[in-house]
Amino acid sequence: MTRPVDLLIIGAGPAGMAAALAAAPSGISIVVLDDNPLPGGQIWRDGPNAQLPTVATEMRAQLQRYSNIHLHSGTKVVAIAGPKRLLLEDAERGWVLGYEKLILCTGARELLLPFPGWTLPGVTGAGGLQALIKSGVPVSGERIVIAGSGPLLLASAATAKKNGAEVVRIAEQAGRRAVSGFALGLWRWPNKAFQAVTLASGAYRLSAHVIEALGSDRLEAVRMQTGSRVEEIACDRLACGFSLVPNTELGSALGCEVRDRAIVVDEWQTTGLTDHYAAGECTGFGGSELALVEGKIAGLVAVGRQEEARAHWPERQRWQRFADRLNQAFTLDPALKTLATADTLVCRCEDVPYAELADHASWNSAKLNTRCGMGACQGRICATAAHTLFGWEPPRLRPPFSPARIATLACLDEPAA
Structure with missing residues (x-):
């Protein structure tokens, strides 16, 4: 069996890049996974018409300078393959990767x-x-x-x-x-x-x-x-x-506590799981500045540099105050919960209208009786909307976490690499 990577970071947005760069000088082996073609996350998304800020291009360049940082773009987590082992897939192959420590920087999606x-x-x-x-x-x-x-x-x-x-x-x-x-x-x-x-x-x-x-x-x-x-x-x-909703599904599947739609962390960006950290918008929507400093703290703590991490607490507190004011100012009007009519589709994948969901008491009941959430997005859109509309608790993600090739699933029987 190949030795597990010292530090695995899932998500190459501002938090993920900051975490990798903070941990890299220690010399440990670092793997960064992201499902986009290039690092930057959604906020610094690249493309023919994209104009990246200077901080994004500089951080990309810094990632390339460290030989101990290995970036896997276009890669997704398919399943949990055991304690500290994940099943991964990119365009060419599937494989199981073991890790000693993990930082979740899975970002957020639109509501x-x-x-x-x-x-x-x-x-x-x-x-x-x-x-x-x-x-x-x-x-x-x-x-x-x-x-x-x-x-x-x-x-x-x-x-x-x-x-x-x-x-x-x-x-x-x-x-x-x-x-x-x-x-x-x-x-x-x-x-x-x-x-x-x-x-x-x-x-x-x-x-x-x-x-x-x-x-x-x-x-x-x-x-x-x-x-x-x-x-x-x-x-x-x-x-x-x-607004945005933190991507907590993988954290929840691993066993991290999720509260108010966000992964719960302490002042060290540590989750309730030993050797598992989280940073950025999966811990609550706050913007790129907050994500950067949280990622930096998580990266430093992961390599045992707590005192250096502590020095960044005032900056995190400053941007957390901004995030709190932002979220308070743009609280959603309850009237938005009443926009859908009886025939308005809530689950677009399976063509399930509002009227077929309204009489159910929970997500599981609705899914069992209407096929809501059983389409390609696996409830990422409709389950999140249903949480807002009906107050239903979101479902816990079950493997495979996204569509995967049969050859990838077969890797679960192979040793980690």
């Missing part, structure tokens, strides 16, 4: 809530729109409406405008009092205040949300609620994102 017409071609998530544009999808000349909650709306709008789109409306569901209070406190974080100024748009509206996406074969218009007024806006694309 998508169902509303009439949300399955029409032309409707995506707000972050999904950004990803499409960065990957080369042309939007020049298109009329785009962006709706939901949080700063991601402004970032998506900026990406769309840079690539020639006309952003006709940015609809923020939070009210004026909450957003104004948040904005007035940004002087404590000057770079965030600068970002807010540069991303400001005349198309921005508060106390506004989507009621319905309109169209026959594809999106043609959006019906919006803005304050007490209802209006229809013609558009070619609609991007909706109702």
